[in-house]
Amino acid sequence: QVQLQQWGAGLLKPSETLSLTCAVYGGSFSGYYWSWIRRPPGKGLEWIGEISHSGSTYYSPSLKSRVTISLDTSKNQFSLKLSSVTAADTAIYYCARYGGDYWGQGTLVTVSS
Amino acid sequence: QAVVTQEPSLTVSPGGSVTLTCGSSTGAVTSGHYPYWFRQKPGQAPRTLIYDTTNKHSWTPARFSGSLLGGKAALTLSGAQPEDEAEYYCLLFYSGARVFGGGTKLTVL
Numbered sequence: 001q002v003q004l005q006q007w008g009a010g011l012l013k014p015s016e017t018l019s020l021t022c023a024v025y026g027g028s029f030s031g032y033y034w035s036w037i038r039r040p041p042g043k044g045l046e047w048i049g050e051i052s053h054s055g056s057t058y059y060s061p062s063l064k065s066r067v068t069i070s071l072d073t074s075k076n077q078f079s080l081k082l083s084s085v086t087a088a089d090t091a092i093y094y095c096a097r098y099g100g101d102y103w104g105q106g107t108l109v110t111v112s113s
Numbered sequence: 114q115a116v117v118t119q120e121p122s123l124t125v126s127p128g129g130s131v132t133l134t135c136g137s138s139t140g141a142v143t144s145g146h147y148p149y150w151f152r153q154k155p156g157q158a159p160r161t162l163i164y165d166t167t168n169k170h171s172w173t174p175a176r177f178s179g180s181l182l183g184g185k186a187a188l189t190l191s192g193a194q195p196e197d198e199a200e201y202y203c204l205l206f207y208s209g210a211r212v213f214g215g216g217t218k219l220t221v222l
Contacts, residue, residue, distance in 0.1 A: 044216040045151070045159065045202050058209045061114045094158055098149065101161035101170050
């Protein structure tokens with residue numbers, strides 16, 4: 001059974017870089033896309049981007065200039081970096097292989113001075 | 114960036130049927146948008162209900178079905194249960210990027 005476990009800093013100051021990592025247990029990276037999705041308070045889900053098992057990346061146009069998604073196949077992990085954060089980036093962030101209905105537990109990231 | 118539209122809220126009676134829709138600002142939604150449907154309840158991670166327009170996961174209740182209807186993606190719930198009260202989101206594919214709809218808050222009342 002595939003399980004995703006994510007972690008990272010939950011409190012950031014404006015202009016800092018958000019960094020989250022997601023570990024995949026019980027499955028392989030091969031053949032799948034690995035995604036990051038967020039939900040700001042009071043708003044709906046937002047697709048941030050995803051990475052293929054071969055390392056090809058796809059990003060939301062609205063976040064593309066600030067987002068980097070990478071993977072470490074040796075550790076079965078993939079990561080999200082979002083630079084120059086503002087209060088608008090405050091959200092619960094999820095890692096997922098949503099095609100298979102596998103989700104991380106979510107990480108609340110708050111941006112506040 | 115394309116805008117994906119959903120009904121902000123819908124109400125269905127217990128045992129009743131309802132169809133949620135998912136439209137695109139770029140035109141008709143097709144199978145090439147690979148529509149997904151998700152359900153999210155308060156305090157929980159989303160769950161994937163439907164993928165690639167019509168396909169269900171092993172956990173997806175049989176009362177849910179996905180389709181294309183009138184140029185939109187559609188999620189039909191037949192025989193609503195109280196536990197179906199939740200927010201429902203669609204996700205569409207656009208040349209490498211994906212976009213969520215704004216979500217539909219479904220009330221079972």
